[in-house]
Amino acid sequence: MNPDSADVLPVFDIGAVLGKRPDEYNAEDLALCQGIAQCLHQTGCLIVRDPRVPAGMNDQFLDLLERYFGQPTERKLEDCRPHLDYQVGATPPGTEVPRCVVDPALQEQLRRLQSGNQATTPTGADAKWRFMWRVGPRPAHTAFPELNAEPVVPKAFPEWRGLMDGWGAALLGAATAVAGLAAVGLGLEPGALQELMSGGPHLLAPTGSDLDVNSRTGVVLAGYHYDLNLLTVHGRSRFPGLYVWLRDGRRVAVRIPAGCLLMQAGKQLEWLTGGHIRAGMHEVVVTEVTLTAADAARAAGRSTWRVSSTVFTHCCSDAVLRPLGRFGEQQPATAAVQQQPPQQQQEAPAPAGCTSGDPTESYPALKAGEQVQRELEAICLRKVGADATNVSCPGSGSGSGANSGCSSGSGSGMKGEGLGTGSSRAGNIVSSSGLAGAHTTATGVAVAGNR
Numbered sequence: 001m002n003p004d005s006a007d008v009l010p011v012f013d014i015g016a017v018l019g020k021r022p023d024e025y026n027a028e029d030l031a032l033c034q035g036i037a038q039c040l041h042q043t044g045c046l047i048v049r050d051p052r053v054p055a056g057m058n059d060q061f062l063d064l065l066e067r068y069f070g071q072p073t074e075r076k077l078e079d080c081r082p083h084l085d086y087q088v089g090a091t092p093p094g095t096e097v098p099r100c101v102v103d104p105a106l107q108e109q110l111r112r113l114q115s116g117n118q119a120t121t122p123t124g125a126d127a128k129w130r131f132m133w134r135v136g137p138r139p140a141h142t143a144f145p146e147l148n149a150e151p152v153v154p155k156a157f158p159e160w161r162g163l164m165d166g167w168g169a170a171l172l173g174a175a176t177a178v179a180g181l182a183a184v185g186l187g188l189e190p191g192a193l194q195e196l197m198s199g200g201p202h203l204l205a206p207t208g209s210d211l212d213v214n215s216r217t218g219v220v221l222a223g224y225h226y227d228l229n230l231l232t233v234h235g236r237s238r239f240p241g242l243y244v245w246l247r248d249g250r251r252v253a254v255r256i257p258a259g260c261l262l263m264q265a266g267k268q269l270e271w272l273t274g275g276h277i278r279a280g281m282h283e284v285v286v287t288e289v290t291l292t293a294a295d296a297a298r299a300a301g302r303s304t305w306r307v308s309s310t311v312f313t314h315c316c317s318d319a320v321l322r323p324l325g326r327f328g329e330q331q332p333a334t335a336a337v338q339q340q341p342p343q344q345q346q347e348a349p350a351p352a353g354c355t356s357g358d359p360t361e362s363y364p365a366l367k368a369g370e371q372v373q374r375e376l377e378a379i380c381l382r383k384v385g386a387d388a389t390n391v392s393c394p395g396s397g398s399g400s401g402a403n404s405g406c407s408s409g410s411g412s413g414m415k416g417e418g419l420g421t422g423s424s425r426a427g428n429i430v431s432s433s434g435l436a437g438a439h440t441t442a443t444g445v446a447v448a449g450n451r
Ligand SMILES: O=C(O)CCC(=O)C(=O)O
Pocket: 207, 222, 227, 237, 242, 282, 283, 284, 307, 308, 309, 310
């Protein structure tokens, strides 16, 4: 059985530093920053308590999205914007293709996951719906208009804008604070990450999956992938199914302690740290515990739509991604080895090119908007070669060749709905027996040897 995130990851309570400038941080605050940076380096994940985030708003948000996704399919299809690369509005099932389906380097990584920590190998597009809602101010000028497009406001939801803006801003605020603390802990300029985030195409991007339809264990709602953005924030979902991999290769069931958020590093954070922090891998699959929760919801007359409370924070599209500060300096081979986390199990293989001592070779200077476009092409949300220059993504090992998994009719409808893409896998089933949460202090990462 896979451990729960609440048992293996410490909780970082950021309440004490909110409202302080970095030059006012005391020793405890600095230890918090270092703990956050170390946890991101060692695991790719963080559990954070930000007292400003109103927990009740998560429920209002989930209630709203359950009603939204519960609408007839035709209604939701009106909200799709394929010509804007689905970066606003709805995305139907059968559209987004998990990166591992099209990326040989990730396929190799999948094969090397050890027994008990394996992923459900997806064979096609995800079974989930999604809704993308822009959060925060849009840039006055941008070379990437489709990433910064006007929002889609679904009909028949007068409360939509207020609730989506409110919950999105709360999660973005938490991630922005964490970015400041992580920068300090990483030894960067305190504002280095936050400045890049300013004007970024941040998205409140809930997924929606109907568990009445996707009702077999092993159905892949979102196949093994990393997120392409800077830092992803997850509030609580009402249904389990999200699994993350720590850098040491352990597969962990996401359980978020009450009042907390789970954050995971995305590709842009990997880029900015020259691979010191790796984008965290994860998947969403239907398991016995998902179905048990769906049965309970059905019996109580509640919605059986699994809605995620996800925010993708981004670097500004027109800003340049490159390894920052010390991460841009060439590492002697021995120093690079010393940076590796303790080996509990076999670590996931490094992305292609990451063994080079020169981080700018693996992570060349590139506008964030171009990096996003490349990734969107690879996962079939953007038409190949729409207008971006051809730059390969670190870890892909495939450049433009990563697009082979996109069928020509991508985005045209409901290829995956109800069918799912997974085959049943006994090893994929976890038990719901509640393990008591290990609430550890914010300093020090209680990861290695914690279980
Ligand atoms: O549905 C979830 O819980 C997370 C989905 C996810 O990984 C994604 O949207 O990138």
